[in-house]
Amino acid sequence: xxxxxxxxxxxxxxxxxxxxxxxxxxxxxxxxxxxxxxxxxxxxxxxxxxxxxxxxxxxxxxxxxxxxxxxxxxxxxxxxxxxxxxxxxxxxxxxxxxxxxxxxxxxxxxxxxxxxxxxxxxxxxxxxxxxxxxxxxxxxxxxxxxxxxxxxxxxxxxxxxxxxxxxxxxxxxxxxxxxxxxxxxxxxxxxxxxxxxxxxxxxxxxxxxxxxxxxxxxxxxxxxxxxxxxxxxxxxxxxxxxxxxxxxxxxxxxxxxxxxxxxxxxxxxxxxxxxxxxxxxxxxxxxxxxxxxxxxxxxxxxxxxxxxxxxxxxxxxxxxxxxxxxxxxxxxxxxxxxxxxxxxxxxxxxxxxxxxxxxxxxxxxxxxxxxxxxxxxxxxxxxxxxxxxxxxxxxxxxxxxxxxxxxxxxxxxxxxxxxxxxxxxxxxxxxxxxxxxxxxxxxxxxxxxxxxxxxxxxxxxxxxxxxxxxxxxxxxxxxxxxxxxxxxxxxxxxxxxxxxxxxxxxxxxxxxxxxxxxxxxxxxxxxxxxxxxxxxxxxxxxxxxxxxxxxxxxxxxxxxxxxxxxxxxxxxxxxxxxxx
Numbered sequence: 001x002x003x004x005x006x007x008x009x010x011x012x013x014x015x016x017x018x019x020x021x022x023x024x025x026x027x028x029x030x031x032x033x034x035x036x037x038x039x040x041x042x043x044x045x046x047x048x049x050x051x052x053x054x055x056x057x058x059x060x061x062x063x064x065x066x067x068x069x070x071x072x073x074x075x076x077x078x079x080x081x082x083x084x085x086x087x088x089x090x091x092x093x094x095x096x097x098x099x100x101x102x103x104x105x106x107x108x109x110x111x112x113x114x115x116x117x118x119x120x121x122x123x124x125x126x127x128x129x130x131x132x133x134x135x136x137x138x139x140x141x142x143x144x145x146x147x148x149x150x151x152x153x154x155x156x157x158x159x160x161x162x163x164x165x166x167x168x169x170x171x172x173x174x175x176x177x178x179x180x181x182x183x184x185x186x187x188x189x190x191x192x193x194x195x196x197x198x199x200x201x202x203x204x205x206x207x208x209x210x211x212x213x214x215x216x217x218x219x220x221x222x223x224x225x226x227x228x229x230x231x232x233x234x235x236x237x238x239x240x241x242x243x244x245x246x247x248x249x250x251x252x253x254x255x256x257x258x259x260x261x262x263x264x265x266x267x268x269x270x271x272x273x274x275x276x277x278x279x280x281x282x283x284x285x286x287x288x289x290x291x292x293x294x295x296x297x298x299x300x301x302x303x304x305x306x307x308x309x310x311x312x313x314x315x316x317x318x319x320x321x322x323x324x325x326x327x328x329x330x331x332x333x334x335x336x337x338x339x340x341x342x343x344x345x346x347x348x349x350x351x352x353x354x355x356x357x358x359x360x361x362x363x364x365x366x367x368x369x370x371x372x373x374x375x376x377x378x379x380x381x382x383x384x385x386x387x388x389x390x391x392x393x394x395x396x397x398x399x400x401x402x403x404x405x406x407x408x409x410x411x412x413x414x415x416x417x418x419x420x421x422x423x424x425x426x427x428x429x430x431x432x433x434x435x436x437x438x439x440x441x442x443x444x445x446x447x448x449x450x451x452x453x454x455x456x457x458x459x460x461x462x463x464x465x466x467x468x469x470x471x472x473x474x475x476x477x478x479x480x481x482x483x484x485x486x487x488x489x490x491x492x493x494x495x496x497x498x499x500x501x502x503x504x505x506x507x508x509x510x511x512x513x514x515x516x517x518x519x520x521x522x523x524x525x526x527x528x529x530x531x532x533x534x535x536x537x538x539x540x541x542x543x544x545x546x547x548x549x550x551x552x553x554x555x556x557x558x559x560x561x562x563x564x565x566x567x568x569x570x571x572x573x574x575x576x577x578x579x580x
Contacts, residue, residue, distance in 0.1 A: 003081075003085075003092075003093050004081060005494070006090065007081060007084050007085050007088070007090055008052070008064065008065065008066070010088050010090060011052075011065050011084050011088055012049070012052075013047060013049070013052045013053070013054065013064065013065040013068065014031055014047055014049045016065050016068065016069070016084070017031075017033075017047050017054060017065075017068060018031075019206075019207070019248075020036055020072060020206065020295060021033040021034065021035075021036050021045065021295050022034070022252055022295060022296060022297075023047060026046075026519045027518070027519030027520060027521070028520075028521050028522045029048055029049045029050040029051075029455075029522060030046055030047070030048055030049075030517055030518075030519050031046065031047040031049065032045065032046050032047075033045050033047075033295070034294060034295060035056040035058055035059060035061075036072055036291065036295055037056060037059050037061045037071060037072070038056070038058060038059040039287065039291060039323075039324060040058050041324075041325040044056055044057045044058035045057075045058070046513075046517045048516055048517055050455055050522070051454070051455065051497050051516055052064060052065065053497050053498075053516070054067075054068055055513040055517060057510075057513070057514075057517075060506075060510070062509075062513060063498065064496075064497075064498060065080075065084065066080045066081060066084075069083060069084070073205070073206075073207070075105075075108075076102055076104055076105040076108070078102065078105045079105050079108060079109070083207075104233070107174070107175060107178065107233050108233045108234050110171055110172075110175040110179070111175065111178060111179045111180075111232055111233050111234050112209065112210070112211070112234055113169075114166055114171065114175070114176075114179040114181055115179070115181075115202075115210040115211060115212070115213075115234075116210060117165065117166065117169065118162060118166075118181050118213065119152060119154065119202055119210055121154070121161075121162050121165060122154025122155055122156055122200040122202075122213075123149075123152065123153075123154045124154075125154060125155040125156070125157050126148070126153065126154045126155040126200075128155075130155065130157045131154075131155035131157075133218050134155040134199045134218060137199060137218060138153070138199070141264060141340070141344075142268075142344045143264075143267065143268075143271075147267070147271055151201070151202075151267055152201075152202040152210075153199065153200065153201060153202075154199075154200040154202070155198070155199060155200060156193065156195035156196055156197065156198045156200050156215055157196070157197065158196050158197050159192075159193065159196070160182075160190075160191065160192040160193050161193070162181060162182065162193045162195075163176075163181075163182040163190070163191040163192050163193050166179070166181065166182060166191075167190070167191065176191055178232055178233060179232060180194065180212060180213075180229040180230045180231075180232045180235065181193070181194055181195070181213075181229070182194055194227075194229075195213065195215040195227065197217070197218055197219065197222065198215030198216055198217055198218065198222075198227065199215065199216040199218060200213050200214070200215050200216075201213065201214040201215070201216070201242075201263045203228075203229070203235070203240060203242060203281055204245050205234075205240060205245070206240075206241075206244050206245055206248070206292065207245060208245035209234075211232075211234045211235040211240070212228065212229035212232070212234075212235040212237070212240070212281075213228075213229050214226055214227070214228045214229070214242075214263060214281065215227045215228075216263075228281060228283075237281045237283050238283060238286040238288055238289065239286070239288045239289065239292075240281050240289075241278040241279070241280065241281070241289050241292055241293070242263055242266055242278060242279040242280070242281050243266045243267075243270065243277060243278050243279060244278050244292060246270065246275065247270075247275060247276050247277055247278050248296045250275040250276040251276040251293075251296040251297040252296050252297065253276075254276050254297070255297050255298055255299055256276055256297050256299040256300075256301065257276050257277070257278060257293050257296065257297045257299070257300050257301070258274055258276055258277040258278075258300075258301045258303055258339075258355065259277075259278060259279070259280075259285075259293070259300055259301065259302050259303065259304075259317065260277060260278075260279050260303050260304065260339050261279060261280070261304045261305050261310060261313065261338075262279055262305075262338070262340070263279060264340045265277075265279060265303075265305075265338055265339040265340045266278060266279040267340070268339060268340030268341075268343045268344060269303075269339050269340070269343055269351065271343070272343035272347065272348030272351055273348035273349075273352070274343075274348060274351060274352060274355065276297065278293065280317075284313065284316060284317075285313075285316065285317040285320055285321075286320075287320060287323075287324075290320045290321055290323075290324045290326070291324060293321075293326070294324050294325075294326055298326055298327055299326070299327045299329070300321050300326050300327065300328050300329070301329045301330070301331050301355050301358050302314050302317060302318060302321070302328065302329070302330050302331070303330075303331040303333070303339050303355075303358075304317075305338045306332060306333065306336045306337070306338070307336075314330065318330070318361055319394075322361065322391075322394055323394070327360075328360070328361040329358040329359060329360050329361065329364075330358060330359065330360075330361055330364040331354055331355060331358040332364075333354065339351070361391075362388070362391065362392065362404055362407075362408060363407075363408070363411065365388055365391055366384075366388060366408050366411045366412060369384035369385075369387050369388060369412070370384060370412065372384070372387070373387070375412060375413065381412050381413050381414050382414060384412050385408065385409060385412050385414045388408055392404055392405055392408070441477070442476075442477055442478055442511075442515070443535075443538070444531075445530075445531040445532075445534040445535050445538070446476050446477070446478060446531075446535060447515055447518065448523045448527060448528065448531045449467070449523075449528055449531040449532055449535065450478050450481060450482065450515050451515050451516060451518060451522075451523055452523040452524075452525070452527075452528040452531070453467070453485060453528075454485070454497070454500075454512075454515070454516055455516065455522060455523070456522075456523070456525070456528075457495070458525065459525055459528055460489065460495070462525070463525075463528060463529070463532065464485070464486070464489055466532070467482070467532060468482075468486045470532070470535075470536055470539070471539070472532070472535040472536050472538070472539040473535075475539070475542065476535075477511070478508075478511060478515070480504060480505070480508045481500065481504065481508055481511065481512050481515075483503075484500045484503035484504055484508075485500060487503060488500060488503070497512070497516065500512060536577075540573065540577050543573060544570065544573060544574075547566055547569055547570050547573065548570070550566050551563065551566045551567065551570065554566055
């Protein structure tokens with residue numbers, strides 16, 4: 001067995017995908033969940049534990065465990081192979097491993113290594129005399145040294161010591177410039193540090209690998225207040241959520257995520273015992289980040305800072321969350337405190353209690369409308385209600401929309417009759433999505449036999465040659481898939497679904513996925529034999545009907561020679577059936 005197959009056979013794709021997608025069982029070997037590659041509200045993404053493949057019937061993406069990591073994490077094949085091998089304790093071959101890595105993979109590996117070296121450097125500097133101001137800042141914020149160590153916080157000193165350290169490690173100029181940690185000097189050869197005199201927050205990707213840093217200024221006049229690493233071969237800030245690698249397990253357990261603004265807020269909330277907390281990495285929330293949250297939890301509590309900038313950011317973020325069909329609640333902390341400050345003063349239980357009581361987004365909007373309009377008058381109440389309608393109309397389900405409108409009207413004191421009138425005027429009609437093209441229909445026997453031969457090695461050994469010899473698959477809707485199956489086995493290739501797909505058109509690949517991801521129980525040998533007999537009977541009847549039709553036409557035309565030939569074919573067909 002070569003190294004790739006060794007890794008592939010040692011890894012369960014269900015476990016790998018399950019780290020990124022909440023999966024639920026559907027059928028004997030099929031797991032389903034929301035697709036991590038595109039936005040959707042109902043699951044169209046499936047993982048097959050037996051065949052070790054995944055497929056999304058919405059966006060069409062699919063493949064094996066390597067394809068999954070390459071698509072989701074932006075890895076090369078070598079990086080996906082290396083990552084899985086390391087995670088499962090499989091040593092890489094000493095010879096040839098470098099040859100597997102392409103130039104882009106080598107660059108990414110160098111950038112990852114630079115982040116690790118920088119992390120060690122920043123941590124050491126925080127403990128040094130140079131890091132005293134950073135330690136004092138953390139002390140004022142109530143963060144003890146052990147917590148700073150747990151979250152990997154560090155300090156970037158003045159000067160260019162990190163740049164010199166990385167140059168001594170032998171990184172190339174291209175690697176140094178793309179690593180995001182140093183800048184090329186404009187006054188001569190060499191490099192200088194990008195981050196200087198800043199408290200450093202390491203940023204990890206969803207799997208926990210260090211990919212970037214955020215640096216907080218320690219002096220009032222130092223700008224910007226926060227500086228993030230630039231985008232690099234391993235870091236795209238719109239596709240990363242701070243603390244997600246720590247939070248995702250608890251997010252799934254509680255089906256809830258707390259979204260805060262800042263790094264210190266996320267750390268403070270986590271330390272207070274609410275571990276399902278994430279923050280956007282110094283950027284406005286993006287659709288990619290929303291989908292990342294939605295893969296792990298469907299309820300989101302937005303708890304941004306109470307200032308004007310925080311309120312504006314909350315409103316922008318909430319719209320994105322609603323478009324992803326997430327259940328959104330909004331928490332405004334008392335006294336104008338931010339999450340870190342509140343948790344430090346009041347403690348985790350008090351914060352948890354407020355999270356539980358946080359109003360739904362629409363009721364939060366209604367409370368804001370009550371402050372913006374004079375709801376002591378009928379006109380003010382109607383205007384407040386009308387201001388909510390654009391948000392209400394984003395609710396796709398009509399029944400939920402009507403129920404929500406009635407609840408909001410009751411909260412604002414608007415008469416029901418006026419509600420219906422305004423609702424009819426403001427509600428936007430939604431067109432139903434166009435129906436997908438009708439799939440080719442397979443008979444139960446055809447579906448069962450095809451799935452059995454794909455999933456069951458014993459069935460292939462016993463039946464495949466007989467199926468091919470019978471010729472019954474030639475006229476079936478799935479004939480191309482059977483043909484690919486025969487070709488793979490006769491060619492001596494290792495049997496994998498990927499080998500079949502490589503020989504098929506896109507339409508046939510989709511049909512193949514529909515067959516193997518059938519939620520029914522895995523077929524067994526005896527029903528498979530019966531399915532083959534049924535297809536042989538079906539094939540015999542079809543061919544006999546066609547011969548009978550041709551015989552009648554020959555009789556009418558008086559073509560005696562053709563008639564004798566067709567009658568002989570009919571006898572041979574009947575004899576062949578009798579010998580089965």
